[in-house]
Amino acid sequence: MVPAVCIVGLSGSGKTTLVEKVVSELTRRGYAVGTVKHDVHGFDIDREGKDSWRHRKAGSRCVVLSSPERLALIREVEEEWPIERIVATFLDDVDVAVVEGYKGAELPRIEVIRSGVSSEPASPVDENLIAVASDMKVECGRPVFDLDDYVSITDLIEEKVIRPGRSQTVTLVVDGRPVALKPFIDNLLREGILGMIRSLKGCEDPRSVELRIEKK
Amino acid sequence: MVPAVCIVGLSGSGKTTLVEKVVSELTRRGYAVGTVKHDVHGFDIDREGKDSWRHRKAGSRCVVLSSPERLALIREVEEEWPIERIVATFLDDVDVAVVEGYKGAELPRIEVIRSGVSSEPASPVDENLIAVASDMKVECGRPVFDLDDYVSITDLIEEKVIRPGRSQTVTLVVDGRPVALKPFIDNLLREGILGMIRSLKGCEDPRSVELRIEKK
Numbered sequence: 476m477v478p479a480v481c482i483v484g485l486s487g488s489g490k491t492t493l494v495e496k497v498v499s500e501l502t503r504r505g506y507a508v509g510t511v512k513h514d515v516h517g518f519d520i521d522r523e524g525k526d527s528w529r530h531r532k533a534g535s536r537c538v539v540l541s542s543p544e545r546l547a548l549i550r551e552v553e554e555e556w557p558i559e560r561i562v563a564t565f566l567d568d569v570d571v572a573v574v575e576g577y578k579g580a581e582l583p584r585i586e587v588i589r590s591g592v593s594s595e596p597a598s599p600v601d602e603n604l605i606a607v608a609s610d611m612k613v614e615c616g617r618p619v620f621d622l623d624d625y626v627s628i629t630d631l632i633e634e635k636v637i638r639p640g641r642s643q644t645v646t647l648v649v650d651g652r653p654v655a656l657k658p659f660i661d662n663l664l665r666e667g668i669l670g671m672i673r674s675l676k677g678c679e680d681p682r683s684v685e686l687r688i689e690k691k
Numbered sequence: 692m693v694p695a696v697c698i699v700g701l702s703g704s705g706k707t708t709l710v711e712k713v714v715s716e717l718t719r720r721g722y723a724v725g726t727v728k729h730d731v732h733g734f735d736i737d738r739e740g741k742d743s744w745r746h747r748k749a750g751s752r753c754v755v756l757s758s759p760e761r762l763a764l765i766r767e768v769e770e771e772w773p774i775e776r777i778v779a780t781f782l783d784d785v786d787v788a789v790v791e792g793y794k795g796a797e798l799p800r801i802e803v804i805r806s807g808v809s810s811e812p813a814s815p816v817d818e819n820l821i822a823v824a825s826d827m828k829v830e831c832g833r834p835v836f837d838l839d840d841y842v843s844i845t846d847l848i849e850e851k852v853i854r855p856g857r858s859q860t861v862t863l864v865v866d867g868r869p870v871a872l873k874p875f876i877d878n879l880l881r882e883g884i885l886g887m888i889r890s891l892k893g894c895e896d897p898r899s900v901e902l903r904i905e906k907k
Contacts, residue, residue: 491742495749502750509753510746520736520756520763526707526791530726533711534718535789537725539781540736543771547736548764548781555759565755565764573751575742648901649894656891663887665904671879678865681904685864688881688900 476563476666477509479572480605480636481580483598484587489622493587493608494575496625497632501571504629506637509566511558513576521549558582563670567663571637583636585628588613605635692779692882693725695788696821696852697796699814700803705838709803709824710791712841713848717787720845722853725782727774729792737765774798779886783879787853799852801844804829821851 482497484490494510501508521528521538527549530538537550556564558577566572578584578598586596588609596615598604606618608628613619620628645665647654656664668686672678698713700706710726717724737744737754743765746754753766772780774793782788794800794814802812804825812831814820822834824844829835836844861881863870872880884902888894 491745495745498746498749498751508751509755510751511755511757512742512746514742514756514758516758526728526730529707529711530714530728530791533714535714535724535726536785537782539725539727539777540730541727541772541774541777542730542732544768546764546766546768546772546777548762550762552760552762556757556762558757561755561757561762566753569752575746644905646903646905647888648903649888649891649897650899654888654891654894660887660891664884664902667883667887668880668902668904671876671883672863672865672870675865675870675876678870681865682906683866684902684904686880686884686900686902687862687864688884688897689860689862690898 476559476670477566477569477572477662478636479558479562479566479574479582480632481558481574481577481582481584482587483576483578483584484589485593485597488587488589488592490575490587493585493622493625493628494573497629498573500625500629501573501632504633506570507568509562509569509572511561511566511572511574511577513558513574515576520547563666567667568659571632585631587622589622606631692775692886693782693785693788693878694852695774695778695782695790695798696848697774697790697793697798697800698803699792699794699800700805701809701813704803704805704808706791706803709801709838709841709844710789713845714789716841716845717789717848720849722786723784725778725785725788727777727782727788727790727793729774729790731792779882783883784875787848801847803838805838822847 482490482494498508527538527540540547558580562572583605584603585606585608586598588607590611600615604617606620607613608620608622610622645661672684698706698710714724743754743756756763774790774796778788799821800819801822801824802814804823806827816831820833822836823829824836824838826838861877863872888900
């Protein structure tokens, strides 16, 4: 999975504004950024009578629209997807995912605390809470950044989220010959396969995986 | 890649209506169906001022919205994605993809020909054109179905697109133990890995693939 950081906070705290600033700064620094917005109340993106709406009403579980400039996808789900699955599925070719919401996720998290909205973290003060961004003093045993200091907040994301190293090696042999892998493909294979295999019973934390595909 | 069929035809021929009927019938027969609509003129799905729009304007290359009922994704692309990439990326967990448009794709194709709009196939009469659906007689050396006979058209899709067999075996060994694979995971691993590996130089048509992931 690509590195991801959650920007959380109560409604009205300014999450979207901080996401905008951080995404902008990460982009300026050369990173390809993807974002996720958690919308517990649902959203309406597909208008009645449009072709995408007609596909969906006919029974399509997943409607994709494709144009030369843009791709869109609308997909009904039976239960809410965990953020890890969303990032692994849709954001596999960015350098970093900036996520708005998901305060309960097992991902590094920055909470926005705005005076008049709240005065202490609403999300758990656990090892995932890497910092607080606020317009006032907050005592919670975590680094507190000024809400407008998106440059330092982005520095922290680079240091704590984007840069930490990898812990597995990938070897690919095709028709008996080893194949050199660029970092993007290396990451795609490792995370894609481990993600699938971890969902299998008894394979939650594999030390080694060996996979063979052979023509009959 | 999951099996896919393209429904093509000139503007006004009734592609979307046939897609609706076929998707509906495939769903009734128990298949999980995904759809793709090719929109060469682009589409506007993301409204100014909405949070998804704000994420995108800040530089996010891929914005995902997630709610308990629905997922949506809006992604800018530098060039149009081939349909094969769209299906492999977004429709990996359906049984069949019904695609509206993409008449030049290397996929099985059914062309809709409506009297008053055209009288002969506008797409190539090649091995991919598996049938024509029309409200009149068409001579083109391909089976011609009545435009309203979506049951027979769906039969053909089942026979020619969904059922053709597989030609590779997949073996998975985790920590030295072979792991039994259900068809869905088998297919996911095979198609996912082959898809990635075929994009590597010199690996376009591998007879065997061996992949090892080991903890350092």
